[in-house]
Amino acid sequence: MLDMRMISQYLPDFFEALFETLKVAALSGVFALIIGTVVGIISTMKSKLAIIPVGIYTGFIRSTPLLVQLYFVHYGLPITGIMLTSFQSAIIAFSLNSGAYISEIVRGGLTSMDKGQSEASRALGLSWFQTMRLIILPQVFKKILPPLISQFSYLIKDTSLAAVLVIPELTYTARKIAARTYMPFESFGIPMLMYFGIYLILALLSHLIGGKKEPARSARRWFGFGKVV
């Protein structure tokens, strides 16, 4: 049923699109990590002045669809005089979205840290900033690496919405090739396998880093991620 000639003809296009998807995801991922770390640290502070804006930000991101957030950035920001290309809009929307989820992961990591760690480093005369950078954050990141990898896996899936802004990533390319060749099974099957491959690699990675025993056996069991709402 599958047309091998069509597949070999368009495979380079699909790989190019896969590269674009990974580019969008990697760029957004870096910004999201920065946003998430800063917001996550702020959210552990006691002052109401810090907690309320953070609560509004994460609450908004978590309760509205990413598509609406993308439209907000792409169609809303130009009204305020900020002109953005589709690519920039996508990166901003994905970074803000993923950043909110990462901030909750970072927050969870920070609150699970032993108080003695920061007290000891303060007693050694380290400033708050040094304590964070040298003592707390390295330990937190080591602990939260598995959920961060899961979050990156969600981010890669979310980048498919960039297709709405005509960015030539995997989902957009699949649609374009489906419309051109009238072969929906091949056109959507190959990108889905690509997404699936990335998902499996990241799942395996998250699992191995999580220090689970008998990785081979669990790999056979088709492990899943902890789900983030």
Next chain:
Amino acid sequence: MQDISLIQQVYRLGIAFLSNLAFLPFVLAIGIVLGIVIAFVRFHRIPVLSQVLAVLVEIVRGSPFLIIVYAIYFALPYVGIELGAFQTGIVVLSITATAYLSEVFRSGLVAMDKGQFEAAEALGMSYFQKVTLIILPQIIKTTMPSIVGQIVMTIKDTSIVSLVGMVEIVRTSRQIMQLTLNPFIAFSIVSAFFILVCYPLIIVSKKLEGGNNR
């Protein structure tokens, strides 16, 4: 540029939001029933069927929602099935909800104490009694936070069905935007509707999670 008053915008978007919410009962019913069935098939490791379902579930969980929407929307006519936008939405949302919920229920099953099964068996219950009277009520209770989380995800995902022609809140907001040329107001109202429904659910999910841990 055409003037639509704020109240008119809220009214039109509110009506449109009802079509988003109309997906929920169908999708939840299908997702929970099929999810439970798949979870039991995989839990009992029924040969062949279990492996096939595992691969299908992982493919759905590993693929972006949008590409599943496109794939179903463009591929179904090729196998002779013509669906409207709403039916396509139900099919696609149910597929993803089933995949995620089956994994939720399966983890609930795996986490359950083996003694529960053995005790029910010892009491002479049939398999059907065991499942419906002993196992399911407990699993539904322990997985409630994830079920509520899945409801939130489904509500948010309904917005994506607008991309294959479903007239719902996001599509309506874009139409309004093209009339008023003011995207901020239209999208703010849309966000407000989603927050109104989803935010309380997220809080409930968190509360339930806290309750279960204690």
